Amino acid sequence: xxxxxxxxxxxxxxxxxxxxxxxxxxxxxxxxxxxxxxxxxxxxxxxxxxxxxxxxxxxxxxxxxxxxxxxxxxxxxxxxxxxxxxxxxxxxxxxxxxxxxxxxxxxxx
Amino acid sequence: xxxxxxxxxxxxxxxxxxxxxxxxxxxxxxxxxxxxxxxxxxxxxxxxxxxxxxxxxxxxxxxxxxxxxxxxxxxxxxxxxxxxxxxxxxxxxxxxxxxxxxxxxxxxx
Amino acid sequence: xxxxxxxxxxxxxxxxxxxxxxxxxxxxxxxxxxxxxxxxxxxxxxxxxxxxxxxxxxxxxxxxxxxxxxxxxxxxxxxxxxxxxxxxxxxxxxxxxxxxxxxxxxxxx
Amino acid sequence: xxxxxxxxxxxxxxxxxxxxxxxxxxxxxxxxxxxxxxxxxxxxxxxxxxxxxxxxxxxxxxxxxxxxxxxxxxxxxxxxxxxxxxxxxxxxxxxxxxxxxxxxxxxxx
Numbered sequence: 001x002x003x004x005x006x007x008x009x010x011x012x013x014x015x016x017x018x019x020x021x022x023x024x025x026x027x028x029x030x031x032x033x034x035x036x037x038x039x040x041x042x043x044x045x046x047x048x049x050x051x052x053x054x055x056x057x058x059x060x061x062x063x064x065x066x067x068x069x070x071x072x073x074x075x076x077x078x079x080x081x082x083x084x085x086x087x088x089x090x091x092x093x094x095x096x097x098x099x100x101x102x103x104x105x106x107x108x109x
Numbered sequence: 110x111x112x113x114x115x116x117x118x119x120x121x122x123x124x125x126x127x128x129x130x131x132x133x134x135x136x137x138x139x140x141x142x143x144x145x146x147x148x149x150x151x152x153x154x155x156x157x158x159x160x161x162x163x164x165x166x167x168x169x170x171x172x173x174x175x176x177x178x179x180x181x182x183x184x185x186x187x188x189x190x191x192x193x194x195x196x197x198x199x200x201x202x203x204x205x206x207x208x209x210x211x212x213x214x215x216x217x218x
Numbered sequence: 219x220x221x222x223x224x225x226x227x228x229x230x231x232x233x234x235x236x237x238x239x240x241x242x243x244x245x246x247x248x249x250x251x252x253x254x255x256x257x258x259x260x261x262x263x264x265x266x267x268x269x270x271x272x273x274x275x276x277x278x279x280x281x282x283x284x285x286x287x288x289x290x291x292x293x294x295x296x297x298x299x300x301x302x303x304x305x306x307x308x309x310x311x312x313x314x315x316x317x318x319x320x321x322x323x324x325x326x327x
Numbered sequence: 328x329x330x331x332x333x334x335x336x337x338x339x340x341x342x343x344x345x346x347x348x349x350x351x352x353x354x355x356x357x358x359x360x361x362x363x364x365x366x367x368x369x370x371x372x373x374x375x376x377x378x379x380x381x382x383x384x385x386x387x388x389x390x391x392x393x394x395x396x397x398x399x400x401x402x403x404x405x406x407x408x409x410x411x412x413x414x415x416x417x418x419x420x421x422x423x424x425x426x427x428x429x430x431x432x433x434x435x436x
Contacts, residue, residue, distance in 0.1 A: 002112040003189045014196050018203060019210035023264040026161055027153040031263055033173065034146035034361065038256030040180075041143055044136040045249055046241040052135055054184060061180055062195035064142065065188060068173050071149075075166060079174060080112050086171035087123055094127060101128035132373040140372055143252065147365030154358055155350040220330040221407045232414055236421060237428035244379055245371040251391065252368050255361035258398075262354040270353055275402060280413035282360065282395050283406060289367075289388055293381060297392060298330050304389035305341055312345060319346035 004069075004079050011069050026074050033067035036060055113188050117178050124179070135183050142176035145169055222287075222297050229287050244292050251285035254278055331406050335396050342397070353401050360394035363387055 001009075015021060040060035043053045072079045110118075124130060149169035152162050181188045219227075233239060258278035261271045290297045328336075342348060367387035370380045399406045 037143035037146040082171040222330040252364035255364040280409040300389040
């Protein structure tokens, strides 16, 4: 079994044991994901990047994956496939010769 | 090779080809993640959950995974392990007998 | 004194008394604002809109205003002016005859 | 008329002219606020704070105020009062003698 499938199964099992599917519509799952992303950002707030609290990064990043995987499950999306597809589209959008090493262009190509 | 390792390698390769590592400190990666999470939420804004734009969900969820994987890579975190660890801690925090099927308690256990 | 000016003065005084200006660069202030916005959203998570916790809305909305006012202060922006300017631009972008009462178009005009 | 009341009236008028009240439930307004906060953060992404795009800050901060004021209007909250109340509570939570000028404590008092 792939590791993404292993994680999906573990998360879905956790959710079903608690009968939480009923709350897990796509809109609230996306909202929960962005709340966890904000908590991850809190690990960096008012700090130099070197001062980050790594334990908090681990915890909050795990929560981000948790909800991202639940959203993929909700809409029957193949995580591996959508990520590889997006890399392909990004490669067209940001060709190496235009995007290489330029901070200013990175955002505005 | 595991799915997650395959995705990590593809994303890191994409980044290195463009020499974008220099911009990818943990703090900005976390910021980028939460911006993508907001764009995912935009797919649901002012809408019933059934009206969601599924193409946008796919695109933005892929971006969320992209940055989440880059953060894990930046801090040498084993995604499979941190997610399984978090499920374990959540199982202690939300025991089935207390958490089962109760919307009100879901948030305030 | 206008009420926005009264609030700005009270918030700046609070910050200066604690010597927190040193942490309040624009980037971290914007980050703090989006973390407070996420906490405001938490008041609605997994809930029907009618079930919202109004005390939490008050608290988190106050925090949102707090950081938004600090950002305006940091960049010497006249809040009244930038908001009125934006309404004007939005009125051009969303003319009444095209935007009137159409949920689908609301997002895609 | 106070500044805040002037802005509230202008925003509510804009909304009513387009018959957009029907979309403006508290949950979606809070979601819209956090999407605008993310767009504000985008003005700082991958950049030193000094490189910020000030025009984008103005635009997105105005959008943040727009939704924050609509939420206050939705729940009949007196913005001046909730902000002053919060400053008072924060003054108790972060007494000057403990909070003064300490980055580490700023977050963990």
